[in-house]
Amino acid sequence: MTKIDDVARLAGVSTATVSRALRGLPTVSAATRRRVLAAAEQLQYAVSPSASRLAGGRTGTVAVVVPRITRWFFGVVVEAAEDFFHRAGYDLLLHNLGGREQNRQRVLHAAHLHKRVDAIMLVATPLRASDVAALAALDLPGVTVSSGTTVPGWPCVRIDDVAAARIATRHLLDLGHRRIAHISGDPDDELAYSAHLDRRRGHQEELRAAGLHPDPSLDVESSFDIAGGTRATEELLRRGDPPTAIFAACDEMAMGALTALRDAGLRVPQDVSVIGIDDHALSGVLGLSTVAQPAVEQGRLGAQLLLDPLCGRSTDALVKPDGSVILDTRLVVRDSTAPVRAH
Amino acid sequence: MTKIDDVARLAGVSTATVSRALRGLPTVSAATRRRVLAAAEQLQYAVSPSASRLAGGRTGTVAVVVPRITRWFFGVVVEAAEDFFHRAGYDLLLHNLGGREQNRQRVLHAAHLHKRVDAIMLVATPLRASDVAALAALDLPGVTVSSGTTVPGWPCVRIDDVAAARIATRHLLDLGHRRIAHISGDPDDELAYSAHLDRRRGHQEELRAAGLHPDPSLDVESSFDIAGGTRATEELLRRGDPPTAIFAACDEMAMGALTALRDAGLRVPQDVSVIGIDDHALSGVLGLSTVAQPAVEQGRLGAQLLLDPLCGRSTDALVKPDGSVILDTRLVVRDSTAPVRAH
DNA sequence: CTGAAAGCGCTTACAG
DNA sequence: CTGAAAGCGCTTACAG
Incomplete structure (x- = not known):
């Protein structure tokens, strides 16, 4: 497999410059960047995620926890969030609890998410005080969607x-x-x-x-x-x-x-x-x-509240002062409800 | 954050021994293993996935690609596979194509999955000849579920x-x-x-x-x-x-x-x-x-066909000589079908 | 704008 | 059964 040194050699620059050019950092001259990109292209170079994560600290991955992906609401939320995450260049690590308390404990155990993701989205996941403490200890950005329990410092999106x-x-x-x-x-x-x-x-x-x-x-x-x-x-x-x-x-x-x-x-x-x-x-x-x-909206907005800050964008305009977003619901009358019959 | 050196120091052994003990390798004496585990526990040590992956080459992650997680069949397949993967200690990277051809190209582009996962499950994902070539070039184990196109060397599970x-x-x-x-x-x-x-x-x-x-x-x-x-x-x-x-x-x-x-x-x-x-x-x-x-069975079996070989278990007994598993279907008559009326 | 060098935190031959 | 040391492939101050 070709690595960064190969690209550096072919482009006639240092590996530091290759790293900067490939990540689009501004401190690279246009001509150098062009040479580096051409060399990378020619060698079919792809950065090693593990090496990049170890050296840089960023994983480019977010964890999404849902109770059951097969239920309508959770499937729609995950789909909407996934789309937003991938567009932003993030991968999605899926944790489907599948109705098992044991799974919830494993996922929320600090050790599991530690250094594995840059952010966490919790969908309708009930939390005990100890869970909240463990999440806080992770010191990662997060968001809760459609959840009763909130985590201090995390925004939440839901309906009333x-x-x-x-x-x-x-x-x-x-x-x-x-x-x-x-x-x-x-x-x-x-x-x-x-x-x-x-x-x-x-x-x-x-x-x-x-x-x-x-x-x-x-x-x-x-x-x-x-x-x-x-x-x-x-x-x-x-x-x-x-x-x-x-x-x-x-x-x-x-x-x-x-x-x-x-x-x-x-x-x-x-x-x-x-x-x-x-x-x-x-x-x-x-x-x-x-x-x-609105399920799609909850998933999309949850993803945005998570990623915008990671990209340096403020989300103040999206949320209330307490960090919450409450979306509207509306009555849809079809054929399953009718006036009560006289007895 | 505590790292492997801290554990080694507290346990009075080398980092190599800590690494071996924690991963359950057999070449560690019972007494040493006990000391290491106690030290790790006391320090709340959790291995850094990036470092482990970079040094060891294994990611402990599998990619699952589905057309649309919100459709019944795909949701059920993912849930069943997820359960199997997590029990085996693997994380699941979800790629939901969401009906966009562009997503399929991004995901299947060799560079994207390279070094990011240990194995790939493709659910009902159509493949062109160039995609098959790209996947083969990745040189990773894989399985196709409910797919028309197969990848040489990968088992497939589906119905007829x-x-x-x-x-x-x-x-x-x-x-x-x-x-x-x-x-x-x-x-x-x-x-x-x-x-x-x-x-x-x-x-x-x-x-x-x-x-x-x-x-x-x-x-x-x-x-x-x-x-x-x-x-x-x-x-x-x-x-x-x-x-x-x-x-x-x-x-x-x-x-x-x-x-x-x-x-x-x-x-x-x-x-x-x-x-x-x-x-x-x-x-x-x-x-x-x-x-x-049988959707659950297809997800579960697909996951098993993927992981068993990674754990050194043969799957020969599960598949036909050509690597395929064809599961049964059965007629379920309810109220939406009736004899044709005479004209 | 660019490079030399250190360092990220593990695992793996190799040697004993 | 255990350890010293090299190496995995990047990114990041630091210096220029």
């Missing part, structure tokens, strides 16, 4: 989950529903997407604002995915007297609810209305009403 | 796309359908998931085996996703006299077809039957009939 849930519940209330069930994630799951706690809170706040009292028998927890939505809805129906509407904490759970309702012989929206949060790529196909959140 | 398509078309024929449309990916798209060419072939073979002649007016190409399925179906309906059944080259296109048919006022399966290939996570929710392919 409480507000999004209130919009969903308000929509059902406006349609005349009073027996509104809520299905959401399991709070005991350490890897749970923490947003669902805020969403439950918003739901209950909106009920109370309407003079209703949250009914524990209409609140079921399960896993935060399609299968969880099915199980939660089955449990709901088992408890007797079904609700007239179900607010699912995410579209995937809402889709599971659609399946369970269909299997139970209940029609949507004639017998039961269903709404979720997300605006999943398939929600339109299913006619699912939802509160849309 | 021709056979899968024949199963789907056979199912429709068995239900009495004769006007069967096919919607699939765009062959002009350089980044296209090449499987759709084989699927079209299988479809046409099965039609001919039944004494039918493939009708070009019932064959529409579009993008290989939900929106593409919708557009292709709209085009199909615009051509007049609709088919009694549609075979979509993948479930996501089938889902787009369901939307277009609904919007056109056609009922599934009463007016039109629809079948896809995949068994997407949401196909059950939608009641979509399909030919299931």
Whole structure:
């Protein structure tokens, strides 16, 4: 393999000059730079990343941690972030926790990320105090996306989950529903997407604002995915007297609810209305009403908040004084919600 | 930051011994190893990846290239592979092409992957002769998953796309359908998931085996996703006299077809039957009939075929003599296919 | 604008 | 089983 000395020899300069010319540093004359580039081209020279990292300290790589890449929101966020990172010349090290607490611990263990990446993006990753301390000790720039826990000094981009849930519940209330069930994630799951706690809170706040009292028998927890939505809805129906509407904490759970309702012989929206949060790529196909959140924007903006400072650009104009960016959500009414029927 | 010399000093041994002990090489006495591990633990020592890579030549990282991480199949494959890689102690560098030919060229350019990874997994990535040559020049182990093009010396894992398509078309024929449309990916798209060419072939073979002649007016190409399925179906309906059944080259296109048919006022399966290939996570929710392919297994097996040789394990028992593994598909009949109605 | 030299922090023959 | 020393291939003050 050809190395920097070969290029230096062919171009008739020192390796220091080759290094500077290839990286586009300003302190190289135009003529010299041309000679170096030509020599590098001719020899098909490619810098050794390990050597460059060891000598220079920069890795040109960022770590992205997501709970499950197969869930709609996380896939979209990673795709948007990946695009931004690669355009900026950074590689992406993917850590998919896959629902295993053990994976979270391994990834967040300071030793693992140390000297391996220049920056970290944490997507919906729950953090304990010890994790936050470990991340702070790494002394690397980072950003959290769609996360309940924030890391001091890191910007965060997300939606207002409480507000999004209130919009969903308000929509059902406006349609005349009073027996509104809520299905959401399991709070005991350490890897749970923490947003669902805020969403439950918003739901209950909106009920109370309407003079209703949250009914524990209409609140079921399960896993935060399609299968969880099915199980939660089955449990709901088992408890007797079904609700007239179900607010699912995410579209995937809402889709599971659609399946369970269909299997139970209940029609949507004639017998039961269903709404979720997300605006999943398939929600339109299913006619699912939802509160849309901007996933691409969260991934892209998260990446930008991470890289801009590394390139010396300020992000002050993008974030609030506390470092956060709260993106808007909006109600999307389709065919799964309808006025409650008179009894 | 603490480095190997610090550990060596505290343990009272040379850095060479620390290096050996920490990597678990057999040529270290039990007592010495214990002292080294204790010292490393006490100093919170973590090896510098760049230094280790530069000196040792191994990166402990593998590159995974996928067309679009947001599509069901690719997300599942990456998740399964990621799990396998991390268990084996390897990091995953993700390259999501995102539908851009330019990205494919950047990633496959020899210089980019050179010295950055120990192995490469290409998922459904179309390759030109020059790409294959560039990959061969890298002289790295690799594997292709679900790819039409193979790289000499690399194993490949996939399904038999021709056979899968024949199963789907056979199912429709068995239900009495004769006007069967096919919607699939765009062959002009350089980044296209090449499987759709084989699927079209299988479809046409099965039609001919039944004494039918493939009708070009019932064959529409579009993008290989939900929106593409919708557009292709709209085009199909615009051509007049609709088919009694549609075979979509993948479930996501089938889902787009369901939307277009609904919007056109056609009922599934009463007016039109629809079948896809995949068994997407949401196909059950939608009641979509399909030919299931094992995505998790393809990701896991691909990862294993890549890493086993790096660990000195033979994979001869897993693959056929030509290095390929062809996994089974199976028909899953749900509610989107029904016998053709008498006219 | 350019070069000589030190140094980044490991691993690997080689010798014992 | 262990150590001294060379070397992996760059980048970065420092000096000019």
